[in-house]
Amino acid sequence: MAITYELIKTCKQTGARLGRVHTPHGSFETPMFMPVGTLATVKTMSPEELERMGAQIILSNTYHLWLRPGEDIVEEAGGLHKFMNWDGSILTDSGGFQVFSLSDLRQIEEEGVHFRNHISGEKLFLSPEKAMHIQNSLGADIMMAFDECPPYPADHDYMKKSVERTSRWAERCLEGHNRSNEQGLFGIVQGGEYEDLRRQSAQDLTSLDFPGYAIGGLSVGEPKDVMNRVLDFTTPLLPDEKPRYLMGVGSPDSLIDGSIRGIDMFDCVLPTRIARNGTCMTSDGRLVVRNAKFARDFRPIDENCDCHTCRNYSRAYIRHLVKSSETFGFRLTTYHNLYFLLKLMRQVREAIREDRLGDFREEFFEQYGFNKP
Numbered sequence: 001m002a003i004t005y006e007l008i009k010t011c012k013q014t015g016a017r018l019g020r021v022h023t024p025h026g027s028f029e030t031p032m033f034m035p036v037g038t039l040a041t042v043k044t045m046s047p048e049e050l051e052r053m054g055a056q057i058i059l060s061n062t063y064h065l066w067l068r069p070g071e072d073i074v075e076e077a078g079g080l081h082k083f084m085n086w087d088g089s090i091l092t093d094s095g096g097f098q099v100f101s102l103s104d105l106r107q108i109e110e111e112g113v114h115f116r117n118h119i120s121g122e123k124l125f126l127s128p129e130k131a132m133h134i135q136n137s138l139g140a141d142i143m144m145a146f147d148e149c150p151p152y153p154a155d156h157d158y159m160k161k162s163v164e165r166t167s168r169w170a171e172r173c174l175e176g177h178n179r180s181n182e183q184g185l186f187g188i189v190q191g192g193e194y195e196d197l198r199r200q201s202a203q204d205l206t207s208l209d210f211p212g213y214a215i216g217g218l219s220v221g222e223p224k225d226v227m228n229r230v231l232d233f234t235t236p237l238l239p240d241e242k243p244r245y246l247m248g249v250g251s252p253d254s255l256i257d258g259s260i261r262g263i264d265m266f267d268c269v270l271p272t273r274i275a276r277n278g279t280c281m282t283s284d285g286r287l288v289v290r291n292a293k294f295a296r297d298f299r300p301i302d303e304n305c306d307c308h309t310c311r312n313y314s315r316a317y318i319r320h321l322v323k324s325s326e327t328f329g330f331r332l333t334t335y336h337n338l339y340f341l342l343k344l345m346r347q348v349r350e351a352i353r354e355d356r357l358g359d360f361r362e363e364f365f366e367q368y369g370f371n372k373p
């Protein structure tokens with residue numbers, strides 16, 4: 001269980017906390033954003049570029065790597081760090097979410113989930129034990145318990161049964177987890193938008209003493225005020241001395257609002273996914289670089305950004321590459337978007353240090369355009 005957390009300080013203006021998470025592959029300050037590298041690569045980025053932009057922990061997906069190339073090949077390579085030549089920290093999701101979001105013909109039973117391989121169509125089965133076995137083979141520093149992420153909305157009856165099963169699955173994950181090994185295992189709190197069920201899920205999981213806790217079941221289509229309300233009554237149920245990870249969240253406003261509500265770790269495919277269709281996050285809001293108005297615009301993507309892309313390339317050049325489907329164009333937009341979010345988290349940590357995260361939120365929202373009606 002070699003994952004530890006130290007709380008450095010809490011922002012006097014908000015509930016945000018500055019902390020540090022220690023893993024066998026280094027430590028990182030929180031709140032922190034984790035770039036998503038689903039298939040053991042953060043799409044179009046090299047490990048050297050990830051390091052240069054300040055990434056310290058990345059996420060990979062158990063479900064995808066189990067199907068392709070297979071956890072046995074990754075294990076034979078010496079684990080994910082060796083396989084992808086990344087010596088920072090790695091977290092693997094447990095596969096539950098991908099089963100529910102990617103494949104059809106799902107049959108959820110006490111034992112586990114029967115479903116179809118979304119690539120080949122063959123029938124597959126995933127259980128808490130199997131998810132743990134795959135993650136042990138992949139060798140990430142932080143593993144996630146196998147859970148059900150119910151659809152949004154789900155009625156209270158369905159959600160109650162799902163929470164109780166997810167808690168039983170969490171126990172089975174811990175039983176299957178070889179506590180002596182270096183990998184840490186986080187529990188995932190479910191319960192949808194129901195305060196009584198979030199309380200029940202948090203009680204079940206915190207009694208099992210995981211080294212960290214994720215808040216699941218969010219960023220599944222619910223309005224942002226629902227997410228914020230759920231965070232308001234869920235994060236206080238989690239222990240102060242352990243990291244809290246909000247799964248699947250990565251827009252600038254949600255990263256700031258999640259940090260204010262005591263979240264320490266975030267992940268999302270958003271910055272890398274929108275980069276591949278030429279959409280960039282900038283301090284003045286989103287910029288769609290393929291737009292004709294940028295054909296002769298020789299300014300950087302973001303004039304307030306000091307990233308490699310913004311220091312060396314213009315909107316006109318990147319627009320030309322993106323319009324021509326040149327891979328280099330998507331590398332430039334991806335680098336900038338990830339740098340933008342990693343820099344935002346540095347600014348959030350700075351604001352916590354100086355007890356002014358509420359003021360920072362107002363300034364950022366104003367300039368980015370989140371306050372516009």
Ligand SMILES: O=c1[nH]cnc2cc3nc(NCCN4CCOCC4)[nH]c3cc12
Nearest residue numbers: 093097149216217218219220247248270
């Ligand atoms: O309860 C969960 N358990 C285990 N993994 C998860 C992953 C999750 N990822 C999201 N949301 C991802 C939303 N993305 C936003 C950008 O576009 C792609 C989807 N919500 C999630 C919930 C869970």
Ligand SMILES: [Zn+2]
Nearest residue numbers: 305307310336
């Ligand atoms: Zn930039």
